Amino acid sequence: MIGPERISSTIQWVLARSSADQTEVSVVATDNALTRFANSTIHQNVFSSNVTLRVRVVIANQIGIAITNSLEAAALQRALDHALSNARRTPPNPGFLSLPEPQLVPEVVGYFPATADCTPGQRAESVGAICQLAREAGFHAYGALTTATRELAVGNSLGHSCFHLGTLSEIKVTVIGDSSAGYAANMAMDVRRLDFEAIGHEATERCSRGQNPQPIEPAEYAVILAPYATQDLVFVTTTVGLGARSFREKTSFVCGNIGKRIMGPNITIHDDGFDGNGIVEPFDCEGVPKRRLDLISNGVASGVAYDSYYAGLEKGRRSTGHALPPPNTSGPLPRHTFLRPGSATVEEMIQSTGRGLYVTQLHYTRPIDPIRLTATGMTRNGTFLIEHGEIVRPVKDLRFTQSYLKAWNEVEAVGQETRLLRMWDQSLQNVPTVKISSFNFTGS
Amino acid sequence: MRTLTARALDCANGLGAQYADVRGVVRRIQTIAITNGVVETMVEEEYQGFGVRLLIDGAWGFSGSATLELGAVDQVTAQAAEIARASARFKTAEVRLGPRVSSVGVYRTPVLVNPWEISPVAKIALLLQADRELRHAGAATAKANLLTWQENKVFANSEGALTEQELIHTGGGVTAIAVDKESGQVQTRSYPGFFGTDVRGAGWETILEMDLPGNAQRIGEEAVALLRADECPSGHATVILGPSQLAIQTHESVGHAIELDRVFGAEGDFTGTSFLSPAMLNSFAYGSGHVNITADATAPGGVGTFGWDDEGVPAQRVPIVRDGILCGFLSSRESIEQLRQVVGDRAPASSGGAMIADGWHNIPLVRMTNVNVDPGEWDLAELIADTDDGIWMDSCKTYSIDDRRLNFQFGVEYAREIKHGKLGRLLKNGSYAGSTPQFWASCDGVCNRDHWRIWGISNCGKGQPGQMAHTGHGTAPARFRNVRVGIRS
Structure with missing residues (x-):
């Protein structure tokens, strides 16, 4: 050093x-x-x-x-x-x-x-x-x-x-x-x-339980997303629409919606570079302290991330401490995000599911429509069919095309335990398992 | 730098390395980006350093430092040796490198006009002119950018190789974002490639050829027109992919799939493996007989063009698909030896020369050079005239593929209906999906060299720690039958 x-x-x-x-x-x-x-x-x-x-x-x-x-x-x-x-x-x-x-x-x-x-x-x-x-x-x-x-x-x-x-x-x-x-x-x-x-x-356990997966018809299923899959929802949501650049360019789903409920009441997402449950980073690349930033509060759009430049474009606005190092095309973004855990256990989520899928990970997802927050991607590394409250068998991976905004509105349960994960060596997500009542799978 | 590389190799030899190589790299980058008439980015970057890679007890170790001093060389080489010995404790097989590599020489990217000699004032003026045209056409947000990239590197290995290279890549582009305030709808158009940029192994002449200001108004108008366009229909259709869309299609569904380290599982934890296996060599039908693909590290203008790769292996033209049959991979010294252990003499005798590292601080990985779809026979006008009912799609908006490079879905910025052999109404939110071999098997026509050009991607990610590479893709428009289109959420 x-x-x-x-x-x-x-x-x-x-x-x-x-x-x-x-x-x-x-x-x-x-x-x-x-x-x-x-x-x-x-x-x-x-x-x-x-x-x-x-x-x-x-x-x-x-x-x-x-x-x-x-x-x-x-x-x-x-x-x-x-x-x-x-x-x-x-x-x-x-x-x-x-x-x-x-x-x-x-x-x-x-x-x-x-x-x-x-x-x-x-x-x-x-x-x-x-x-x-x-x-x-x-x-x-x-x-x-x-x-x-x-x-x-x-x-x-x-x-x-x-x-x-x-x-x-x-x-x-x-x-x-x-x-x-x-x-x-x-x-x-x-x-x-x-x-x-x-x-x-x-x-190893996931790999063992996933052997000999059978194909399943693409359709709408209830899903239980392991933290590795929830991570993708949080990452895409925060990078596509919760930075000041997309907000200013009117390509964000929160444009015109600050203070309004856009997700389910059980969804709270915030950013905090000081939280020891993450990897602490007390200031951004301009030296501005990373204030705790409420992004989604009980489903209500609460704010977006600012650096000093984008804050200066709005009267009375202060940087939230989210400047990214130049050169970048993103503008300021949340990079220490937390999805508030709930009270459900994974077992309870499975037991409450008549028919659905347990998804370990979402792979190579890319946004399609920033306003509806639609993305496409694949399941990966362990996808299982749930019937009558039990995991009954592994299934082959599926492609989804899904509005994440709609998904955030259909979260039935949020898990108790969180996992700290990193996406693309860049941003951190501290996330639990979530259960969503409907997720749109479009290909196999 | 040569003193430094010689010292590293001496030090590695003294530490008992069976093999060692060292790369000294100086990289310089200039990025200029404008949004709605404001210069948001005017950045010059300069990085230097060296990395030592060595084999001890049949296992790899690597270390690098930004400090170009002889004292640092000793320390870094010793650290690489310690890492290699730690790796060796858990090896399951000895690394084998095959034939010795002792390349010697100098290579420079041919440039007509050195991009560093163009004043930033002139560059900014060009971008501002394009920006004005975009906004004049109705773009809510106009973006324009230029990239100048240069890497000077010295490579030496313990087998006698010593090469020096100067690679220059120049790129740029424009993007128009149109917004319908009432519906909140957003539409985007980019030029000349997807995501508002294209980069070539060339000088300023490539920016002049792009004529960003001359194309900006059309791009802006197209973005606005897309707001009012009809939705791309859902179902199955004949699709003609424009050249830039075929470039990203090739990148994702061929380029990554044929990386031999990926075939052997090296990326299994991260972006995934490949549906290809060694046994498929010379027998697997990758596509129809119209499909011919070549990995060409010698292609003029490509950003995957160089003199030698980062193992000192000379640049080559490697046939990948001939008349639809898989006949080659992108390879390194180690991976080609692994291939030979599986398929024997069906594999090439030596590396195809595709090992590239991102800077001095990363080890080389098997990367795409210029993975090109060879030109076919069709004239574009004749191909469209020959299509009774179909959709023209170009300019990638979104891309996604599974962890084996099989199941893909692309969205495009720009689509046009084709009816009775003619381009018809504009379509928005065009998308298509498929499975790699079935998709390429449905190809029944590729346009000829008159419509072929080479594209550059400047942000191809791979490996851990993450590495970025510049990859090239030569393509012409091509037609595919019975493709699933218009995927809805």
């Missing part, structure tokens, strides 16, 4: 040399280790240490950004020169108001030495145990174990500065047999909280 002192002095070095009206320097330094396995053997075992330093300069509403991964003086000067040069050549952005003013960023513990110090040998041992479980059941294990340490820092010429040191660990396991597959995953800041054996057992 680089350390707060060197990061701070680097930021100050750049700020001191900038001739811009306003300058911001943000740093993300990562030590990322990943042990990946397939066919029950380690096939990728990697480590990389990297730093990304972003310089944003403002000259009379002209904005330029440059990024480097070198902290050498020549590279820093080159990045600053590029940012200044780009700003001078760019037309003014009349919507830009200012970089964030200094503000207090509460400290939060996010660093766990056991994760930072996890060795290749320890990762291999953990992975080896999972592979052994799968082999003993006659299957093969596939997956990845990540341990990472991150330093985040932001400083700007208005006097704002903040630093955070954090760790994360993640285990994802797919167990595959001749005719079936099972999945399990979990995340934690402290790698000691990951129960590798339990994850291995969960994936």
